Amino acid sequence: MLELNHIHLDFPNHPNVLDDITLQADGGALIGLVAPNGMGKTTLLKVILNRLHPSQGQVKLFEQGYTSQAQTRKNHALICAFPEQNDLYGDLSGRAHLQFYADCWQNHTKSVATIIADLNMGHYVDQPTRTYSLGMKQRLCFAMVMAANPPVMLLDEVMNGLDPLNVALISAQLRALRAEGKLIILVSHLLNNLQTYVDRTIFLKDGHFVLDLDAHATPAQYLKFTGAADVVPGATAYTDQLNVVPLAEVAGETVGSWAQALFAANVPFTVGPLSLEEQFSHFYGQTEEQA
Amino acid sequence: MKALFRLNWQLVTHTRRNLWVILVVVLVAAGFVPAAQAQGLGDFTHSALMTKDTIKAAYQQVNRYVTPEQPQVRQTGQVLDQAWSAANVMYLGGAMDDAFNVRDGMTRLGAALVAGDRSGYPGLVELALPNRAAGRRLQLVSQWLIAQDQPVQRRVADSASALAQFVPLAMLCLPFLLVVVMADGWLTTARHASIQAAVPVGLPVQAAVALAVRSGLAVLAIAGAMGLVIGGGALVGGLGALRYPFTLSLGARLTAVPMWVNPVVLLTQTLLVSSFVGSLMLLLNSWCHNVWLGLVLGWGVVSVPLVFPAIAHWAWLPLAGLTPQAIMTGAVQNDGGNWALGLIGADGIMLLWSAGLLGWFAWRTQRLAR
Numbered sequence: 084m085l086e087l088n089h090i091h092l093d094f095p096n097h098p099n100v101l102d103d104i105t106l107q108a109d110g111g112a113l114i115g116l117v118a119p120n121g122m123g124k125t126t127l128l129k130v131i132l133n134r135l136h137p138s139q140g141q142v143k144l145f146e147q148g149y150t151s152q153a154q155t156r157k158n159h160a161l162i163c164a165f166p167e168q169n170d171l172y173g174d175l176s177g178r179a180h181l182q183f184y185a186d187c188w189q190n191h192t193k194s195v196a197t198i199i200a201d202l203n204m205g206h207y208v209d210q211p212t213r214t215y216s217l218g219m220k221q222r223l224c225f226a227m228v229m230a231a232n233p234p235v236m237l238l239d240e241v242m243n244g245l246d247p248l249n250v251a252l253i254s255a256q257l258r259a260l261r262a263e264g265k266l267i268i269l270v271s272h273l274l275n276n277l278q279t280y281v282d283r284t285i286f287l288k289d290g291h292f293v294l295d296l297d298a299h300a301t302p303a304q305y306l307k308f309t310g311a312a313d314v315v316p317g318a319t320a321y322t323d324q325l326n327v328v329p330l331a332e333v334a335g336e337t338v339g340s341w342a343q344a345l346f347a348a349n350v351p352f353t354v355g356p357l358s359l360e361e362q363f364s365h366f367y368g369q370t371e372e373q374a
Numbered sequence: 375m376k377a378l379f380r381l382n383w384q385l386v387t388h389t390r391r392n393l394w395v396i397l398v399v400v401l402v403a404a405g406f407v408p409a410a411q412a413q414g415l416g417d418f419t420h421s422a423l424m425t426k427d428t429i430k431a432a433y434q435q436v437n438r439y440v441t442p443e444q445p446q447v448r449q450t451g452q453v454l455d456q457a458w459s460a461a462n463v464m465y466l467g468g469a470m471d472d473a474f475n476v477r478d479g480m481t482r483l484g485a486a487l488v489a490g491d492r493s494g495y496p497g498l499v500e501l502a503l504p505n506r507a508a509g510r511r512l513q514l515v516s517q518w519l520i521a522q523d524q525p526v527q528r529r530v531a532d533s534a535s536a537l538a539q540f541v542p543l544a545m546l547c548l549p550f551l552l553v554v555v556m557a558d559g560w561l562t563t564a565r566h567a568s569i570q571a572a573v574p575v576g577l578p579v580q581a582a583v584a585l586a587v588r589s590g591l592a593v594l595a596i597a598g599a600m601g602l603v604i605g606g607g608a609l610v611g612g613l614g615a616l617r618y619p620f621t622l623s624l625g626a627r628l629t630a631v632p633m634w635v636n637p638v639v640l641l642t643q644t645l646l647v648s649s650f651v652g653s654l655m656l657l658l659n660s661w662c663h664n665v666w667l668g669l670v671l672g673w674g675v676v677s678v679p680l681v682f683p684a685i686a687h688w689a690w691l692p693l694a695g696l697t698p699q700a701i702m703t704g705a706v707q708n709d710g711g712n713w714a715l716g717l718i719g720a721d722g723i724m725l726l727w728s729a730g731l732l733g734w735f736a737w738r739t740q741r742l743a744r
Contacts, residue, residue, distance in 0.1 A: 134571060152576060159574035170566040174388040179381070180569075186377030187573045211388075227569075 084109045084266050085235055090130055090140035100126055101137065102290035108283075110234060110264040113257060115271060115281040117359065119367050122287050124270045128237045131268070132164055144235065160188060163231040165238045168220035173213035177204060177223045180212065181230040188231035198229045201256060217244035225253055229260070236260065239270045254280055274359040284359060286366050293366055302356030304330040306341060310350045315341045321357075322364040330354065375583070378575060382587035385562050386555070391665075395554050396595055403599035406540055407606035410530040416539040418476075418528040419468040425483070426461035428502055433458050436497050447497030450490070454498075457486035473525040477516045480526070484512030491708075507628065507704030511621040514630040518619035532614030533607035534633045540603045541636045544596060545699035548644060552651040553672035555592050559584045559652055560659035560735075561668075577739050581656055581732075589648040596644045600637050623704045625716040643698045643721075650692055650724045651676065653731035660738045689715050695724035 085108045092101040100123050108114055116124050129135040131142055133149040141148050144158045163184070171180060181195045199208050202222050212220060221244045228236050242250050250273065258280055260267060271277050277284065278298075286294040305327040312318040312326040321327040330338055338354070345352045357365075386392050414420055433454040436447060464479025466472075487509025495503070519526060527535045563570045563580055570580060607614065619630040622639065654675060658668045679686035679693040679700075686693040687710030694715060700706045701720050707713045 132572065156574050156576060159572070162572075164568070164572045166572065167568040170568045172385060172562075172566060172569075174390075175381075175384055179384050183377050183381045186380065187575065 084145060085131070085268075086141075086143040086146075087131070088141045088143070090127075090137045090142070092126065092130060092135060092137045099290045101130065104140070104290070104292060106285070106292070108266055108268070110266050111261055112282045113261050113267045113269060113280055115269050115277045115284040115359075116287060117271075117274065117277070117284055117363060118287040123290060124287060125239055127287070128164060128239055128268070128270070131237060132162065133158070161233050162235040162237065163188060163228050163233045165228055165236075165241055166224050168217065168224050168244075171212040171215075171220060171223065174211055176210060177208040177212055177215070177219075177226070180223060180227055181208070184227045185230040185232070188233055190230060190232040193229065193232045195230055198226050202226050202229075202252065218246060218249055221245055222249060222253070225256070229256065234265060236265055236267045238267060240272070241269065242271055242273045242276065250276055274363055278359045286362070288366055294362065296359075296362075304354060305357055306330055306338060306352060306354055307357075307361070308345055308350050308352035310348075314344060314348055314350060322361065322368050325361060325364070327357070375575065375579065378573070378580060378583040379587060382562070382584055383591075386588055386591050389558070391557070392555060392591065395551060399551070399595050399599050400602065403540075403602035404606065406603050407530060407536050407610055410536065410539055411610070414529070416527065416530045416535060418526055419465065422461065422465040422468050422479075425504060426458065426465045428504075429454060429458045429461050432495070432498055432503055435499065444497065446493075449493060450495050450497045453486055453490040453493065453495075457483055457490060457503075460486055468526070468528065471528075473519075476526045477519050480512045480516035481520075484509045484514075484516060487512065505705070505708045507623075507708040510628050511703065514621050514628060515619050518630045522617065522619075524615060524618065527615070527618060530607070532611035533604040534614030534616050534618050536603050536607035536610075537600065537636055538618065538620060538633060540600070541640050542699040542702075544599065544640055545643060545702070546697075548596070548640075548647055548698070549651055549676035549696045550673060551595070552592055552644075552648050553655065553669060553676055555595075556585075556588050556648065556652045556655040557669045557672065558659070558665050559588055560656045560739075561663060561665055564659060564663060578736055581735065581739070585649070585652040585656065588652060589645055592648050593641055593644050597637075597641060600640065621704075622702050623707060623716045624718050626713050627716075628704050639698075639702070639717075643717075646721045646724060647696065647698065649728045650695065650731075653728040653735065657731050657735045657738070660735055660742070683709065686710075687712065689719075690723060692724040692727035695720040 085106070087104050087106040090101050090104040091099075094100050104127065116127070118124050126135060130137055133142065133155055144161050147154055147158060149155045149158060178195065178199070181198065185195050199205055202225070204222060204226060207215065207219055208223075212223065215223065221241070225238070225241055228238065241253060245253065254276060257267060257269070261282075269277070269281070282298050284296040284298065285292050306315065306318075307325055307327050308315070308318070309324055309326070312320050315326070315328055318326045318328045328341070342352065410416060433451065436451045436454060460479050460482035462479070463475050464483055467475030467479055487504050488506050490503065491506035491509060518524075527538060530536050530539055560581060562584065573580070616634045617632040620633055620636055621628045622631050622635070623629075651672065655668060655672055658671055662668050662671065676696050679697045685691065686697060686706060689712055694701060694706050697706060698717065701715070701717050707715055
């Protein structure tokens with residue numbers, strides 16, 4: 084469905100913004116794209132949309148690259164990006180925005196009325212968008228992508244400005260869209276939330292994919308604790324505050340003895356897989372945010 | 375495509391600036407007939423008196439002290455004498471409601487003005503006289519009226535006479551109105567990039583739709599205004615003489631056509647001028663993202679032929695087409711000494727410029743998109 088083949092992109096005075104990015108993804112998948120600000124996530128989405136042109140490599144949608152203007156329009160009919168809420172037309176209603184996207188992408192299968200009901204927008208959708216709160220605008224932007232109903236959806240910071248109830252609401256809709264066979268690439272900083280529904284999480288750093296986690300694979304177990312690493316033999320500092328020991332080849336009795344030692348030393352510990360937040364801190368702990 | 379049309383239509387009809395413009399147009403059109411009657415707009419007797427007095431002043435200047443000795447100046451005196459005499463007949467005919475004398479005076483005055491303009495009025499220092507185009511218009515209208523045995527329109531008293539006064543005014547204001555309507559042609563895309571850029575429609579089509587919708591709004595506003603003026607005139611005195619003549623310079627010469635052609639010409643001019651103003655505003659939008667600054671710049675451009683009429687006489691500039699009322703009456707051709715430039719020529723040049731501006735705009739937007 085979506086192929087990125089050895090994408091390379093430079094900006095003036097900023098080489099290797101994207102460096103040899105390769106990705107293959109099919110429908111019915113939710114892919115989380117994770118990185119601190121300024122690492123190239125939005126740039127990558129723009130490359131997928133052909134709004135930025137890589138110096139090397141190719142983007143293909145349903146095996147078709149952006150080879151001509153006509154093909155670009157065909158590809159754009161298969162993909163929709165999450166609009167920025169500042170770009171909404173203040174004098175138009177939310178319903179007008181939804182109808183515009185539904186008509187542009189010729190969505191005849193999912194009605195605007197259903198989307199409005201699913202996202203609890205009925206009480207405000209006919210008001211001009213200049214009267215909306217940030218959360219209402221954010222829901223509208225997500226609803227616009229739903230109204231377009233393309234096979235590929237690019238959602239950049241979709242959860243920004245949403246309260247926990249609406250985060251749960253959008254999360255449920257994302258699962259439903261995946262069940263319909265959509266390919267959704269999601270950029271989000273809410274890693275705990277992301278972890279609950281993504282099929283795959285990709286970490287982007289220095290223009291590369293540094294980690295590609297399959298959420299359906301059995302995760303490796305770790306003993307995780309804070310404080311001095313030398314309390315447990317073989318423990319390494321995973322982040323500034325977290326030490327880990329992989330437990331894949333460690334006998335249960337040994338794990339028990341380590342746990343006793345930690346307990347005796349009054350050191351809090353847990354056993355389990357590494358969370359996205361812990362891995363994020365591991366990869367980007369030393370990275371200064373650029374944006 | 376249909377979705378883009380609908381979105382643009384919603385945008386232009388929800389923009390407060392456009393709503394104000396429409397309100398002003400409606401108020402002006404609705405109040406036009408009563409205002410024209412109160413102000414004596416189109417009062418034939420008054421304008422005949424003004425013409426007569428102007429000619430009289432010129433005549434007195436040439437024959438100030440004694441009969442001129444130079445043959446050329448003497449000839450000017452004779453022409454002005456004929457013109458003054460004809461203007462007197464026309465004025466008195468109007469005052470006495472004598473249709474025959476009015477038409478006779480118009481015919482003679484027209485001939486005298488054409489002859490005088492051809493000679494250049496030697497000996498006359500200040501020229502404020504009606505020019506050759508005005509003389510030719512008088513001849514054409516009087517010939518038509520005589521052939522049809524119609525009386526002259528003496529004041530705004532019905533739909534036809536109201537239209538005759540409204541259309542030139544509308545043509546004068548047209549480019550300014552179009553600048554306001556077209557002011558955000560590309561800003562609605564440029565300022566809302568993440569919404570429009572993802573749409574599976576190319577930028578040229580988006581620009582064409584923005585231009586077409588705004589032109590459509592302008593045409594509707596002008597058509598609605600004319601409807602109100604016609605309705606207002608009809609309420610006062612019925613439809614009137616829809617075959618009353620007005621003069622028009624399509625090509626190299628003036629011709630008389632019936633009054634019902636007037637609205638068609640105005641609507642056609644609205645479309646043609648909007649193509650130029652729309653292209654200009656698209657290009658200005660690609661540089662300047664401030665709608666008000668763009669509006670001032672646009673008004674600056676369309677003001678040039680009014681503030682500096684001599685510049686509009688340069689045939690290869692698109693400016694003459696921005697004063698369609700002056701082209702229609704032959705004023706621009708007369709003043710510029712270029713009778714090849716009729717409405718068709720001026721509009722053709724304007725369309726060529728529109729195509730050039732659109733090409734420039736397309737090149738800029740494609741370059742910015744990269």
